[in-house]
Amino acid sequence: MNTSNAKYAIVVGIDGSGESLRAVRWAAAAARLRHEPLHIVYGFAPLSGFYGAGMPVLQNAYDDLVRAGERVVAEAVGAAREITGEHVRITSEMPNEPAAPLLVERSRNARMIALGSSGTGGFTGMLIGSTTVAVSAHAACPVVVVRGRDAESGPVVVGVDGSPSGERALAMAFEEACRRETPLVAVHVWSDDQFTGFYGSLPLALDWEEIERDEQRLLAERLAGWQEEYPDVKVERVVVRDRPRHQLVEWSGQAQLVVVGSRGRGGFTGLLLGSTSQALIHHAECPVMVVRP
Template sequence: MNRAVVVGVDPSEPNRAAVDWAADEASRRRADLRLVHARSGAAGPVEAQQLDREWTRVAADHPEVTVAAELVDGAPREALLTAAADAALLVLGARGAGGFPRLLVGSTSLHAAAHAACPVVVVHHDAATGGDGGVVVGVEGRDEEGPVLAYAFEAARRQSLPLTVVHAWSYPLVLGPGHEVPPVYEEGHVEAEHERLLTEALAGWRERFPDVAVTATAVRSGSAKELVSASAGHALVVVGRRGEPSGPFGRLGSTSQAVVQYARCPVAVVPV
């Protein structure tokens, strides 16, 4: 049996965009769906009734999905991570428990994206459906990016969408006397090297997923800028989770943070 899709819910103001996205994904995966609300204290009757109404709505809209609604004890950050410990996927709205209109550093959603054992999808209420332009994935060309590419290819196949693989690169800077100056490069050689990295990163993936139409592009640009720009009109952006494990956001690096906050479609953050 497929592991469940878990979605965080705030019964006082149900995050319908995230819940609906999670329900659609559970249907595509043929997996169960768990609606989870984390409570720091006892749940009041109104809160419980609203969670029950959300369960009723989702179950009616997706009769093919087994839906469960759960009230779990604890602060939202840790309670949601615990609830999703054995899940296939954790889905959260960008507002989180703090009620912010956009995702902010330190929010429940950003914390979960940095620390969850499973992939996390963050859904902004104003970018829930994305578009039909397909799935976008950012790669650096490292050996350990297999889980990121696997998630992106599988997501594209499940939705019968094309996949765009983006490798953004820039010239490294060296320190001069009081200035940062680019060293002298043969531009064609540098570009060719990054094209080679991208080709190697995709080696074997097209053969494993012959039904996914793939476009690969190596572009001289900032990774976050390119992926946020590419998110417009697309159904999903996929990024890897990497960074210093001792940092404030675990292994969630600066590019992934920026994409999670500013992408114009749902964002999947995949542990590597």
């Protein structure tokens, strides 16, 4: 098994599920597109979820689990190599550590992490795995949740809200659109609550058309510098009065990637994932990149 102490470019977490193999293929395509290394991580903690895990374990049983884990890693490496050919360096590791904290640690030296939308654990009917939620909330680099359809065409869509994580998401979205040679759709959503308060009481008569023009100017200002840096990226601006999660989930039906900040201007202080990013990693119809500040 290959390991590397160098800084990683693209990391993908696996667990033996079909969803994690989809994440491997997405990550391999991203590594090929960037001509960057791919690192496959299997958090191998086979006894951590079992009652009585502190009791002695028969060596033969443990050896069987190790061999099964090695087969999982070999299958993932093979799936990645089918995508990359011999042009991308692929490394792998299978430490005896729980997946979520391991991947968060690897994120400190990674450009991005890719994960499947659900894994081998959890409860039947859950829309997304606990590891995916934990890594999306705590990773030090962007996290791509590979879900929905296999989208190789369509625009990159980004939610623009002016928050610190939203600004970083905008930078990543322009980079992705440029690399993929595809248009970028910048979606800026505003709602009545911004102007009427939580309970919808109107303190004064509001000119909704003027508010919309102000929001369009705000979006133009956010995009101006990035359009100068990426002049070849065609940008479509969308300003709409709605909820961000509604619009972005709808746009995910025609996008190849949706990029969103980990949390926006609303919500409660201390939340690591906002309602919009939560909704997307559960319901989007294409892969979602969650970007922290």
